[in-house]
Amino acid sequence: MTNRADEIVKFDNVGLRYGTDPEILRDLSFTLFPGSFYFLTGASGAGKTSLLKLLYLAQKPSRGAIRLFGKDMITLPRERLPDYRRRLGVVFQDFRLVDHLSAFDNVALPLRLSGTDEGKVVKAVSDMLEWVGLSHRAEAKPATMSGGEQQRVAIARAVIARPRMLIADEPTGNVDPEMALKLLRLFEALNNRVGTTVVVATHDVHLLKKVPDSLIMRLNKGRLSDPTGALRFPPRPGGSSSAGSERSPA
Amino acid sequence: MNEVPIPDAPPAMKGSPLPKPRKVAAADLLPKARFGGPIPWVIAILIALVVIAAAGGLALRNLAETARADISNAVAIQVLEPNPELRGERVESIVAVLERDELVRTLRVVPEDELSQLLEPWLGAGAASEDIPIPALIDVELSRPASPEEIARLQDALSAAVPNARVDAQSAWLAPVYGALAALQYLALGLIALLALATAAAVWLAARSAFATHRETVEIVHLLGGTDAQILRVFQRAAVRDAAFGGIVGLSLGSLAVWLLGQQFAALDSGLVSGGGFGWVDWAILLFIPVVGVLLAFVTGRMTIAFALRSMF
Numbered sequence: 001m002t003n004r005a006d007e008i009v010k011f012d013n014v015g016l017r018y019g020t021d022p023e024i025l026r027d028l029s030f031t032l033f034p035g036s037f038y039f040l041t042g043a044s045g046a047g048k049t050s051l052l053k054l055l056y057l058a059q060k061p062s063r064g065a066i067r068l069f070g071k072d073m074i075t076l077p078r079e080r081l082p083d084y085r086r087r088l089g090v091v092f093q094d095f096r097l098v099d100h101l102s103a104f105d106n107v108a109l110p111l112r113l114s115g116t117d118e119g120k121v122v123k124a125v126s127d128m129l130e131w132v133g134l135s136h137r138a139e140a141k142p143a144t145m146s147g148g149e150q151q152r153v154a155i156a157r158a159v160i161a162r163p164r165m166l167i168a169d170e171p172t173g174n175v176d177p178e179m180a181l182k183l184l185r186l187f188e189a190l191n192n193r194v195g196t197t198v199v200v201a202t203h204d205v206h207l208l209k210k211v212p213d214s215l216i217m218r219l220n221k222g223r224l225s226d227p228t229g230a231l232r233f234p235p236r237p238g239g240s241s242s243a244g245s246e247r248s249p250a
Numbered sequence: 251m252n253e254v255p256i257p258d259a260p261p262a263m264k265g266s267p268l269p270k271p272r273k274v275a276a277a278d279l280l281p282k283a284r285f286g287g288p289i290p291w292v293i294a295i296l297i298a299l300v301v302i303a304a305a306g307g308l309a310l311r312n313l314a315e316t317a318r319a320d321i322s323n324a325v326a327i328q329v330l331e332p333n334p335e336l337r338g339e340r341v342e343s344i345v346a347v348l349e350r351d352e353l354v355r356t357l358r359v360v361p362e363d364e365l366s367q368l369l370e371p372w373l374g375a376g377a378a379s380e381d382i383p384i385p386a387l388i389d390v391e392l393s394r395p396a397s398p399e400e401i402a403r404l405q406d407a408l409s410a411a412v413p414n415a416r417v418d419a420q421s422a423w424l425a426p427v428y429g430a431l432a433a434l435q436y437l438a439l440g441l442i443a444l445l446a447l448a449t450a451a452a453v454w455l456a457a458r459s460a461f462a463t464h465r466e467t468v469e470i471v472h473l474l475g476g477t478d479a480q481i482l483r484v485f486q487r488a489a490v491r492d493a494a495f496g497g498i499v500g501l502s503l504g505s506l507a508v509w510l511l512g513q514q515f516a517a518l519d520s521g522l523v524s525g526g527g528f529g530w531v532d533w534a535i536l537l538f539i540p541v542v543g544v545l546l547a548f549v550t551g552r553m554t555i556a557f558a559l560r561s562m563f
């Protein structure tokens with residue numbers, strides 16, 4: 001038995017269908033624990049993006065219960081949603097940058113929406129852009145940026161407000177391996193130093209090996225396979241490992 | 251820079267209320283701070299029409315009031331008596347009754363030759379004589395506008411003294427005119443209501459299309475933790491700016507038209523028409539129209555967007 005304070009996400013018999021199509025996610029029951037680093041893998045079309053949409057509150061499930069931060073998200077009144085969304089950082093698969101805003105303003109958006117002091121915004125955003133190597137593109141609009149540049153802006157925007165949980169959908173699909181590693185290091189740093197829970201969807205198996213203490217969730221035909229029970233037991237204190245969980249080789 | 255930039259803790263921690271939306275963010279959420287397109291001009295035309303309709307209504311009201319003030323405290327008394335000698339006596343007894351009545355301020359017995367002159371166009375010269383008996387006429391100015399009951403009481407008092415005396419309240423034969431003036435005022439009011447409806451509809455359409463255009467941005471802002479209030483503020487501001495533009499242009503055009511029409515009517519120099527003249531209160535009411543228009547746009551825009559937001563997760 002896990003106690004509620006110990007979980008950050010809990011899915012209970014969650015199912016999702018689009019319109020009248022058959023369910024593309026079925027009977028999802030799992031728990032994510034704070035401070036852990038998760039990879040969500042599965043073939044293209046397996047439903048990774050759909051699962052993450054449920055996770056970052058962009059989509060309501062067709063059935064089942066979803067708890068975030070110990071709170072039932074299905075019955076939560078609309079006006080309380082922003083409070084929970086602000087605890088999440090999301091890298092969307094298609095980036096979803098705001099077209100008319102510069103790279104700088106896109107990255108600054110979460111801070112400004114949460115009422116951060118403009119002085120702090122400028123400093124934090126400048127540092128972040130420098131780190132993802134986009135200082136020189138700060139004033140560029142998304143339409144003029146390459147896929148890789150847009151992806152880095154999207155990642156910078158996702159982490160800028162230091163979220164309690166970071167959800168990234170194929171965050172390294174458009175950058176070279178070197179940049180992919182560097183971005184992964186950013187996620188790891190947030191995970192290790194701040195305790196941010198990280199969920200990264202990817203079909204790139206090489207990536208899994210780059211984060212030693214990560215846990216792996218595998219989606220197949222709408223179902224989550226958890227052969228090792230990684231998704232049922234909280235990780236052991238002192239590391240995110242748990243006995244019997246599927247380990248990625250370091 | 252190799253050091254991983256770990257940002258500061260966010261200002262909104264668990265349990266604390268959401269901070270107030272910031273202006274900076276609101277200003278940046280939409281590429282344009284206005285709906286743009288033809289909408290501001292449509293609003294300008296509608297406001298100009300409201301100004302003209304309102305000015306017409308106010309002028310009619312002024313006209314009716316001036317006329318009423320002139321006429322409602324005047325009555326004429328006719329004495330129908332063919333015998334000239336008797337007629338003189340009857341007039342005297344009526345004058346006696348009138349002079350005792352507190353409702354009467356002044357009275358004037360219209361001299362016979364003045365009456366003949368009045369009737370000449372209809373009866374021919376010299377016709378007003380023994381052959382055709384003409385009534386005696388007494389013009390009475392009342393001390394205040396009289397109610398129909400008071401006129402009836404006066405009639406009774408006179409009838410008691412002289413059976414053939416008849417009180418003509420001039421307001422009575424003007425009643426159809428007042429009716430027509432009132433109908434025109436209601437027409438103006440109806441027009442204004444319809445124009446207000448059209449303005450609200452224009453704002454509604456503009457807000458809906460703006461929302462559809464920016465739906466992706468709205469979704470992103472939602473997912474990044476933006477509140478409905480923050481999104482509402484942006485659209486509201488767009489509605490208010492467009493309405494303010496339309497209001498100022500519409501008021502200018504409408505007032506110009508009203509002023510020009512006023513000049514034309516003033517040139518007619520007719521007593522009746524100049525009664526519809528405009529006072530500063532009337533101009534103040536016209537100035538108020540764009541303010542109401544902006545308010546209407548604000549409320550309509552806000553309700554439209556709030557309704558659209560409610561259908562989102």
Ligand SMILES: Nc1ncnc2c1ncn2[C@@H]1O[C@H](COP(=O)(O)OP(=O)(O)O)[C@@H](O)[C@H]1O
Pocket residue numbers: 018024042043044045046047048049050051
């Ligand atoms: N908005 C949608 N409407 C209808 N079907 C969808 C929608 N989004 C995804 N799907 C379908 O759901 C399935 C899973 O898609 P997705 O979650 O994007 O998988 P993945 O991210 O693993 O590639 C696919 O068959 C896809 O066609």
Ligand SMILES: [Mg+2]
Pocket residue numbers: 048049050093169
């Ligand atoms: Mg996907």
